[in-house]
Amino acid sequence: MKDLQKGLSIGGIQGHNRRVILAALQDKGTCSRKEISVATGLDQATVTRAIAPLLDDGVVEEVGLARGERGRRSINLSFSGSGRYILCLRLQRRSFSIGVFNLRGDLLESTEVRIARESSAKETFGEISEILDGQIAKLEQVDGIGVAVPGPFLERDERVILMTESPQWQGFGLIPELRSRYPDVPVHSTHDAKAAALIEWHRHARALGSRVMLYLSAGQGIGSALVVDGHVHRGAQGLAGELGHTSISVDGELCKCGNRGCLELFTSRISLLRAIRGRAGDVGETRLTCSSSFAQVLDAYEAGDELAVEEVHRVARYLAQGITNCINFANPDLVVIGDEYAGFGQRFLDRIKVHVKSAVLPSIYDAVAVELSHQSEDTVLRGAYLDVLAQTHLGSPREVPEILFEQVAGEA
Ligand SMILES: [Zn+2]
Numbered sequence: 290m291k292d293l294q295k296g297l298s299i300g301g302i303q304g305h306n307r308r309v310i311l312a313a314l315q316d317k318g319t320c321s322r323k324e325i326s327v328a329t330g331l332d333q334a335t336v337t338r339a340i341a342p343l344l345d346d347g348v349v350e351e352v353g354l355a356r357g358e359r360g361r362r363s364i365n366l367s368f369s370g371s372g373r374y375i376l377c378l379r380l381q382r383r384s385f386s387i388g389v390f391n392l393r394g395d396l397l398e399s400t401e402v403r404i405a406r407e408s409s410a411k412e413t414f415g416e417i418s419e420i421l422d423g424q425i426a427k428l429e430q431v432d433g434i435g436v437a438v439p440g441p442f443l444e445r446d447e448r449v450i451l452m453t454e455s456p457q458w459q460g461f462g463l464i465p466e467l468r469s470r471y472p473d474v475p476v477h478s479t480h481d482a483k484a485a486a487l488i489e490w491h492r493h494a495r496a497l498g499s500r501v502m503l504y505l506s507a508g509q510g511i512g513s514a515l516v517v518d519g520h521v522h523r524g525a526q527g528l529a530g531e532l533g534h535t536s537i538s539v540d541g542e543l544c545k546c547g548n549r550g551c552l553e554l555f556t557s558r559i560s561l562l563r564a565i566r567g568r569a570g571d572v573g574e575t576r577l578t579c580s581s582s583f584a585q586v587l588d589a590y591e592a593g594d595e596l597a598v599e600e601v602h603r604v605a606r607y608l609a610q611g612i613t614n615c616i617n618f619a620n621p622d623l624v625v626i627g628d629e630y631a632g633f634g635q636r637f638l639d640r641i642k643v644h645v646k647s648a649v650l651p652s653i654y655d656a657v658a659v660e661l662s663h664q665s666e667d668t669v670l671r672g673a674y675l676d677v678l679a680q681t682h683l684g685s686p687r688e689v690p691e692i693l694f695e696q697v698a699g700e701a
Contacts, residue, residue, distance in 0.1 A: 306331055306339045311348070312683050314366060315675075318393075319352060321363040340366065347372040347430075348392060348682060368392040368678075374428045375681075376421060376474075377435040377673040379481065380463070381509045382455040382559065385413065387420050388670040392432065392678065396666065398424075410461035418470055431474050433681045434467060435673030437481040439510045441534065441546070444527025447478045453510070453545050454559050477673075477680050482512030482530055483521045484672025489625050489662055490516045491675075497658075503621040504662075505532065506669075507608060508629030511553040515619055533557070537610045555607040558583055558629060565600050572596040587632050601633055602640050609644030616649055616657055627662030628669075634661070 306329075313328040314320065322340060326333040343349040350369045354362045369392045379386045381404075388399040400420060404413050425431055441450050447464040467476045486504035494502045494516065506512040511533030515522040522529050533553035534546045541550020554560060565586060566579045575596035577589050589597035612624055626638070638661050646654050662668070 303339065306335060307343070308683050310336060310339050311343070311368075314349065314368060315678065315683065319365050319367040321365055323363055325366070368394070370395065371429075373430045373432050374424075375433050375435060375674050375677045376424055376431055377437070377670045377677070378417060378421070379437045379667065379669045379673065380417075380458075381439060381481075382452060383509055385417060386667060386670060387417070387424070388667070388674070389424055389428070390671075390674040392682075394671070394674060394678075396670070396674075399667070399670065404455075408457070410457045410463075413457075414461070414463070414466055418467075421467075421471070425471065425474070433475045433477055433677035434471060435677040436464060436467065436476065436478045437484045437669045437673040437676075438463065438478065440480050440482065440512050441528055441531050442478075442480045444478070444480055444483075444523060446526070451546055453553060453557070456545075475677075475681060477677050479673055479676045480512070480514070480527070480530070481669045481672075482506040483514040483523070484676060485627055485668040486514035486516050486530075486672075487521055487675060488668040488672045489627060489664065490519060492664065493662075494623055494625070495519065497623065499621075499623040501619060501621040502623045502625060503612070503615050503619060505608070505612065505624065505626045506628040507556065507558075507626055507631075509558050511556050511608075511611070513615070515621070532611050532615060535611065535614060537607055537614075552607065552611040556604045556611070561600060561604050562586065564603075565596060568596060568600070572599075583629065590633055590637070601637060604630075605637055605640040606644050609641045609648070612641065612659070613645050613648040616645065616653060620653070622657055624657060624659045625662050626660070627664065631661045631663075637661075 309329045309331070310325055313325050317324065317328065322333060322336045326336045340349060344351070347369050349366055351364050352367050353365055371391060373392050375390045375392065377388045377390060384401055384403050386399060386401040389397045391397060402416060421434065438449050439452055443450055449458055449463065452458045464476060464478050482504060485506055489504050490502055500518055502516040504514045504516065512530060513532035514530040534544065534548055534551045536548050536550040537552050537555060538550030542554055543549055544551040544554055562583060565577055565581060569575060569577045569579050569581065572595060575594050577585065577594060577596050586597055590601050615621070630637070638659070642659050645659060
């Protein structure tokens with residue numbers, strides 16, 4: 290840090306200290322000034338000085354006493370629980386969700402709204418902004434709006450270039466529309482799988498010491514993200530991780546992206562439901578019908594329903610192929626399958642692992658753990674919150690500053 294500070298002006302040093310302190314606070318959740326001092330390497334007086342304006346601005350608050358060394362008590366700090374908020378929007382093909390977070394990261398309220406098949410982008414935008422308008426009118430101060438969208442999403446240009454099954458969004462400038470409607474609130478956008486992957490890494494993979502994690506987001510769409518040493522690999526245009534548009538069949542159906550046999554065409558929730566509904570009348574032993582919902586498929590699979598098991602295991606085989614391709618390409622030590630398909634549980638995971646094991650060399654298979662995500666909340670929404678917090682308060686374009694990751698590496 291000393292080397293870094295040499296080249297900075299006083300204002301630059303103060304800004305840097307502020308970011309590093311907030312990053313430490315974000316990482317720890319709640320801690321004392323002394324703990325921040327230890328974590329950041331800044332002396333306690335500097336920490337105290339830097340914290341004072343953050344308390345005045347309501348970014349940080351004091352939250353009771355912590356028992357320190359030799360029974361001495363110190364006041365704990367955390368990001369504020371009230372007064373300043375972050376709104377997050379998750380757009381999917383068939384629904385959107387809006388979450389209200391305080392700066393501390395507590396999800397205070399969330400709403401999920403189904404998107405009717407015939408709705409235009411403009412109509413859905415109207416529904417989204419109605420909810421956002423209501424929240425903005427109600428909340429004291431909104432520090433930012435985070436938007437998480439499915440890929441292929443050009444993060445650098447903030448442009449959704451393709452949403453299979455939802456062509457109405459192509460050509461609709463969701464992010465510019467939000468910015469023009471809410472000119473006083475910073476709007477930040479991110480790719481949904483990358484947002485969720487970062488949370489999965491923070492909460493799970495980091496403790497395992499994972500160096501390279503593949504996060505596979507499987508549900509209404511199929512996305513993925515690679516987290517390397519705590520950093521999400523974004524690619525030249527911010528497009529990296531489009532596993533859903535890698536092919537598992539060169540003679541397969543033509544995808545809207547121009548490729549044939551894309552993984553997403555075989556495995557998305559939409560294609561799974563289509564297959565099940567199409568066969569429901571022809572399979573004798575099934576409780577599923579031509580109008581069954583995804584929730585009903587989850588229940589039927591758990592109950593061992595013949596049609597559900599057959600179709601879900603077909604999807605498992607295809608997903609395993611996508612994972613195998615990624616294992617051979619990127620050599621992850623951890624693969625986490627998240628989003629709605631995590632709900633299929635252990636039997637589904639075992640099925641995937643059988644196929645992956647048979648397709649990769651034993652020494653590679655032995656060095657990679659394949660798991661289902663155990664996060665109980667919507668990690669895409671939370672990832673969007675963290676993205677806004679990072680960009681508005683931690684001074685990082687995308688993630689929490691590197692210092693934290695260096696520190697973690699040092700602790701390991
Ligand atoms: Zn495709």
